[in-house]
Amino acid sequence: MAKTTVVRTAAKAKALVGAKARTIAKTEPVSAKKKAGTTRNPLAPERIEAILDALRQTYPGVVCALNHENAWELTVATILSAQCTDVRVNLVTPALFKAFPTPKAMAVASLPELEELIRTTGFFRNKAKSIQGAGRVVTETFSGKVPQTMEEILTLPGVARKTGNVVLGSWFGIAVGVVVDTHVMRLSKRLELTKETSPEKVERDLMKILPQDRWIAFSHELIHHGRQVCIARKPRCADCTLERLCNSADKTWSSH
Template identity: 70%
Template sequence: MVAKKAVPARRSATKTAAVAKGVRARQIAATEPVAPKRRPGKTKKPLAPERVAAIVDALQKTYPDAVCALNHTNAWELTVATILSAQCTDARVNMVTPALFHAYPTPQAMAHAQPEAIQEIIKSLSFFRQKSKSLVGAAKVVVNEFGGEVPQTMDEMLRIPGAARKTSNVVLGSWYGIASGVVVDTHVLRLSRRLELTVNDDPVKVERDLMAILPQDKWIDFSHQLIHHGRQICEARKPKCADCSLETSCNSADKTWSSH
């Protein structure tokens, strides 16, 4: 029988020391506190003034000429178009408003219209029956209470059927240049949450949150710019993060590409 080759004592001692060292290292690591990993989609201080300023600045540089996408030539036409845009794309609204404005060019003309006649013109839009009634009601209020002129205050705008805060902010901001609030449509709501500027999903609460962190002289432009960004880059299902001017400020969990 062949005898097993003896292991040199020095090699055994070296191996034993290495094992002991590894065990000791694991014991020390187990007792030391471990810094928690930052969860995806979380920014340490999302509402820090410098971060908000960086987002505003990036949007301004990317979309310096952003304006309302609804076609209109006066405050009344913008009011009508915005009422029609609820749960509908601006592009679709722009397809029906030329015929609508041709048939009913003034609030006075629309105030005497039959909702059924308006329905025939806007029937390709969502909720066209309810919207036709809102337009006739809005026209009557503008004519009877405001002398045919769309008012210039939030309280008065909210008296117009179909004109909630979104419509009121669009008209006051885009036509009159009055920063009464922040327009919160689906894009603004979605991107504000993605950028961690709000945790709310109610438009009124989101508007309140944005008004609290944005300079008032940025309220009008911010909405237009964020809407354009949502349509062109920050899409709902597959955002184009590699082309995004806000990417360095964004830590959203559903980013498709990240530089940090």
């Protein structure tokens, strides 16, 4: 099932969040004379709320970009997405799931066959071992069902906290943490939501400042924002609905 993402136009979303963002911006050091990259109180609850509002209105109903039909497929797709784009993963998974549709089938697949099917996702030897091993553990320990606790899901080979959060959050709707990928790391720093550099510590900071019922959607929204607008090398600040709330030193354009 290919899931689609509804994204409002930047202009429409900007108009929706503009008034609130302007109010927050008035209280912040937004003058060009102020040092870029600093906001007086970046974790002020009203600023966090305005950021969450802007993201929600810009990316309503946003979902995981990895195509999947069930928890097992999402687990495999997320393992394959390490150091690889979701687009590339979505290109290889149809043939992979057709050849090995269940954890049990994946568990007894030959490694060379798996490697060949996932070669283009990079690090294919390690990933083949991981998905084969994950199939074995799901089959033997969890009766063929992907477990629904972080503690258990972390026992699958190739599954770290990020994959656990993706599967528990996106498939089961269980918010035990915040998915921190490269986009969430980068944007959380640009928005001054954290000063940390390790995914574990960034996640801990985000869990402290975000309401739990926004943990799942926030990651999806930030990942889409990082791909479409707040691009690593040249962020499209003139099109950004968070622009008035952002004092990042990386900004390419500023209205304040």
